[in-house]
Every structure is written in C-alpha cells, then in structure tokens.
Amino acid sequence: MTWQAAWEEGRTPWDAGKSAPVLRSLVEAGSLPQGRAFVPGAGSGYDVLTLAGPERSVVGLDLAPVAKARFDALAQTHPHREQVEFVVEDAFAYAPQTPFDLVWDYTFLCALPAELRPQWAAMMDRLLHPSRGELAALIFPVVPGADPADGPPYPMTPELVTELVAPFLQPVSIVPVETSNPGREGKEWLGRFKRRP
Ligand SMILES: C[S@@+](CC[C@H](N)C(=O)[O-])C[C@H]1O[C@@H](n2cnc3c(N)ncnc32)[C@H](O)[C@@H]1O
Numbered sequence: 001m002t003w004q005a006a007w008e009e010g011r012t013p014w015d016a017g018k019s020a021p022v023l024r025s026l027v028e029a030g031s032l033p034q035g036r037a038f039v040p041g042a043g044s045g046y047d048v049l050t051l052a053g054p055e056r057s058v059v060g061l062d063l064a065p066v067a068k069a070r071f072d073a074l075a076q077t078h079p080h081r082e083q084v085e086f087v088v089e090d091a092f093a094y095a096p097q098t099p100f101d102l103v104w105d106y107t108f109l110c111a112l113p114a115e116l117r118p119q120w121a122a123m124m125d126r127l128l129h130p131s132r133g134e135l136a137a138l139i140f141p142v143v144p145g146a147d148p149a150d151g152p153p154y155p156m157t158p159e160l161v162t163e164l165v166a167p168f169l170q171p172v173s174i175v176p177v178e179t180s181n182p183g184r185e186g187k188e189w190l191g192r193f194k195r196r197p
Contacts, residue, residue, distance in 0.1 A: 035101030041108030045071035
C-alpha cells in the first residue's frame with residue numbers, strides 16, 4: 001500500500017483531526033521560532049495551520065494530492081491563510097530557495113523506512129537556516145520494547161533522533177509529553193534541536 005493509495009482510499013488512521021496538544025501549547029506560549037516554518041509529510045495540514053500566524057509563514061509538503069485537497073478545504077477559513085503554502089512533492093526532492101527557521105516533524109520520520117533516515121537527516125541539514133534553524137520533533141511512537149521493523153509508524157526513540165541529527169544539531173531539550181491526543185498518551189516526546197555553534 002503506497003501513501004498515495006492510502007489517501008485515495010481514505011485509509012488515514014494516523015489523521016487525528018487536529019494538532020497535538022503540545023504543539024498548540026508551544027504556539028500559544030510563543031516559544032517556537034517565528035519566520036519561515038516547514039512541515040514535511042504534513043498530511044491534512046493541521047500543524048501547518050496551527051503554526052501559521054502574523055509572524056510565521058508555513059510551508060506544508062506531502063506527496064499526496066488528496067492531502068493537499070484536504071488542506072485547501074481547511075485553510076479556506078483560516079485567519080492566516082495568506083501565510084500558508086502546501087507543496088505536493090516528494091520531500092526528498094524538495095529544494096526551496098530560502099532555508100527555514102523551523103522544521104516541525106510529527107509522524108513524518110516514523111513513516112519512513114529505516115534506510116531513508118539518513119536522507120531525512122540530510123534534508124533537515126539542507127532545509128534549516130545555517131545558523132538559527134531549529135528542528136522541533138514530536139517523537140512518536142516511543143514504545144519501549146517495540147519491534148523496530150514493525151511499521152509504519154516505525155518505533156522511535158529520543159536517542160535515535162538525537163543521533164541522526166548529531167553532526168549538525170544539538171539537543172536543547174528532550175522531554176516526555178504530558179498531554180496527547182487519544183491513543184497516543186505516554187508515547188510522545190518533544191525534542192528541540194538547534195545548530196551546533
Ligand atoms: C503518518 S502520515 C502523517 C501525516 C501528518 N503529519 C499527520 O500527523 O496527520 C505520513 C505522511 O507523510 C507523507 N509522506 C510519506 N513519504 C513522503 C515523502 N517521501 N514525501 C512527502 N510526503 C511523504 C504521506 O503521504 C503521509 O501523509
């Protein structure tokens with residue numbers, strides 16, 4: 001089953017219908033970088049819309065045209081719709097002109113087979129601003145003892161993500177998340193990573 005087929009057949013069990021509570025809290029607290037943000041594997045794009053604001057424009061990307069159609073319908077009435085863009089493309093081929101101040105990864109890395117993880121890391125390095133870029137990753141599903149080959153979603157750990165980006169990013173904070181959407185409680189960690197000096 002390809003991602004495209006899953007979208008076309010309406011088989012999207014990952015779609016929570018809204019952003020994770022922790023992202024909404026981060027945005028309300030104003031603790032994420034402003035400027036330009038990128039959401040790879042954005043799906044319906046809830047997180048793109050949650051992140052968008054007067055001081056932050058957001059590019060969401062997904063390879064599925066159906067995901068963009070969902071997003072377009074949601075974005076129509078959003079107060080900051082002028083601040084969002086949705087690209088339909090393979091994330092690994094995406095080559096924007098300008099780097100991003102923030103990349104938000106939620107359920108994109110865990111959707112990829114393990115052999116693509118080094119490419120995911122290279123993409124983070126390529127897309128993040130060379131000095132001020134930040135990666136904020138909602139690391140999911142963190143399930144101790146899970147079979148690493150069982151996915152998607154493939155099991156994640158804070159250590160795995162830290163190691164993938166270690167050559168160019170250092171962790172600023174990695175904490176378990178207290179409030180999650182139903183079914184994801186206790187399986188989410190928030191990792192924030194900044195450029196190494
Ligand atoms: C598990 S879903 C998560 C969607 C969204 N982040 C959410 O939380 O609802 C993974 C998404 O990544 C997209 N995807 C997978 N591989 C991709 C790729 N190489 N480039 C772009 N999108 C991709 C899929 O189409 C799917 O929408």
